[in-house]
Amino acid sequence: MKVLVIGNGGREHALCWKLAQSPRVTKIFAAPGNPGTALCAENVSIAPDDIAGLKAFAAARQIDLTIVGPEVPLTLGIVDEFEKAGLKIFGPSKRAAELEGSKIFCKGLLVRNDIPTARYKRFDDAGLAAFYLAEASPPFVIKADGLAAGKGVFICANGDEAHEAIDAIMNKMVFGGAGRRIIIEELLEGREASFLAITDGKSVIPLAPAEDHKRIYDNDTGPNTGGMGAYSPTPAVTPELEREIMQTIMIPAVRAMAAEGRPYKGVLYAGLMITPDGRPKVLEFNCRFGDPETQPILTRLDSDLFELLMAAAEGRLEDIRLSWNAKSSVCVVMASGGYPDNYEKGKAISGLDEAAELQDVVVFHAGTAMENGLVVTSGGRVLGVTALGDGIQDAINRAYEAVEKIYWDGVYYRTDIGRKAL
Numbered sequence: 001m002k003v004l005v006i007g008n009g010g011r012e013h014a015l016c017w018k019l020a021q022s023p024r025v026t027k028i029f030a031a032p033g034n035p036g037t038a039l040c041a042e043n044v045s046i047a048p049d050d051i052a053g054l055k056a057f058a059a060a061r062q063i064d065l066t067i068v069g070p071e072v073p074l075t076l077g078i079v080d081e082f083e084k085a086g087l088k089i090f091g092p093s094k095r096a097a098e099l100e101g102s103k104i105f106c107k108g109l110l111v112r113n114d115i116p117t118a119r120y121k122r123f124d125d126a127g128l129a130a131f132y133l134a135e136a137s138p139p140f141v142i143k144a145d146g147l148a149a150g151k152g153v154f155i156c157a158n159g160d161e162a163h164e165a166i167d168a169i170m171n172k173m174v175f176g177g178a179g180r181r182i183i184i185e186e187l188l189e190g191r192e193a194s195f196l197a198i199t200d201g202k203s204v205i206p207l208a209p210a211e212d213h214k215r216i217y218d219n220d221t222g223p224n225t226g227g228m229g230a231y232s233p234t235p236a237v238t239p240e241l242e243r244e245i246m247q248t249i250m251i252p253a254v255r256a257m258a259a260e261g262r263p264y265k266g267v268l269y270a271g272l273m274i275t276p277d278g279r280p281k282v283l284e285f286n287c288r289f290g291d292p293e294t295q296p297i298l299t300r301l302d303s304d305l306f307e308l309l310m311a312a313a314e315g316r317l318e319d320i321r322l323s324w325n326a327k328s329s330v331c332v333v334m335a336s337g338g339y340p341d342n343y344e345k346g347k348a349i350s351g352l353d354e355a356a357e358l359q360d361v362v363v364f365h366a367g368t369a370m371e372n373g374l375v376v377t378s379g380g381r382v383l384g385v386t387a388l389g390d391g392i393q394d395a396i397n398r399a400y401e402a403v404e405k406i407y408w409d410g411v412y413y414r415t416d417i418g419r420k421a422l
């Protein structure tokens with residue numbers, strides 16, 4: 001079977017790495033991929049939002065299954081386009097991807113279906129939003145409605161910060177049209193978890209729960225990033241809580257989407273807050289695999305990923321059972337100094353081979369490029385160094401042992417990934 005993976009991050013390297021282990025997969029293409037995917041796939045230089053180009057490639061090469069990494073092609077309707085052309089693809093349709101593409105749609109669906117989430121109000125007028133602030137009491141969580149590359153959420157301690165956030169989103173339009181509408185919601189306290197499930201629109205199969213580390217600095221301080229590291233499993237999600245999440249959030253959401261005429265298939269990724277009373281609430285839904293959560297999750301998956309995703313694309317998940325490695329997995333993201341703000345690119349990376357030689361370690365590439373035969377940095381999040389261990393502490397030790405072998409000028413990483421699990 002020939003597979004096309006769309007995207008060029010650490011998530012896509014992990015997808016290619018895992019798909020390459022399937023006896024049914026004979027050839028993997030990555031569009032556009034990165035130097036890491038080039039180790040297990042053939043990179044083709046088509047951009048993830050070039051839907052016509054991707055469709056033409058998949059048709060010409062008779063791709064058996066296309067797997068979409070990032071959200072943008074999904075919200076642009078790549079799944080609808082491929083299916084119209086008779087091409088098999090794993091991911092939600094354009095109307096189903098609205099679950100991530102519009103926070104207002106997502107909140108409406110949650111509330112209409114009694115799925116637990118923070119209380120909220122929606123606004124399409126900056127003046128009315130400001131008026132509301134005067135009546136309500138802080139803190140405020142302010143979110144742009146549309147896609148903002150993970151930067152559209154502002155946690156505001158007081159009214160001044162909230163006014164600034166509204167001004168930036170709705171008047172200065174720093175996220176363009178994504179900020180025409182906003183929501184203001186209550187701040188939830190607790191512990192976050194990333195809960196991903198695979199669905200064909202009927203059956204819903206949970207993946208192993210994970211925890212991301214969104215802030216740039218140790219002890220969850222500093223600005224938000226795309227994710228500085230992740231681990232799985234997380235003790236925050238016990239087997240009982242997993243059942244509750246499935247019964248009160250994941251299955252109802254998939255049923256609701258079908259009932260509203262937007263059948264959802266693909267990955268449903270719930271960003272959850274486990275509130276102090278132990279109840280899970282939805283912070284957001286994403287319509288794709290998480291990055292970096294996919295790296296520790298897939299290194300623990302014993303089952304064949306191709307079988308799973310093909311079964312989902314063909315609507316036969318009912319027959320699928322997953323098996324998981326009992327080990328723990330920790331992924332430490334190595335980033336360019338300065339990220340998530342400005343950073344330099346083109347720094348030569350040393351130590352990749354030494355790190356990869358360590359047992360149970362995989363170095364996933366994200367923002368890397370090849371320059372004159374050398375692997376150099378080319379993005380904010382550069383590598384996801386992922387290790388399996390007997391328990392979280394062992395996995396942490398192994399991951400950092402590998403991290404310490406890798407160097408470039410300006411390298412930055414958090415030193416506390418996984419510590420919360422201890």
Ligand code: AMP
Nearest residue numbers: 118141153185186187188214271283284
């Ligand atoms: P989102 O992109 O909606 O997942 O938000 C990004 C991050 O903002 C989340 O991972 C949380 O850390 C934080 N966040 C979002 N909504 C809330 C909320 N209602 N209460 C507390 N933190 C939140």
Ligand code: GLY
Nearest residue numbers: 212227290291292
């Ligand atoms: N790790 C957060 C995300 O993938 O959205």
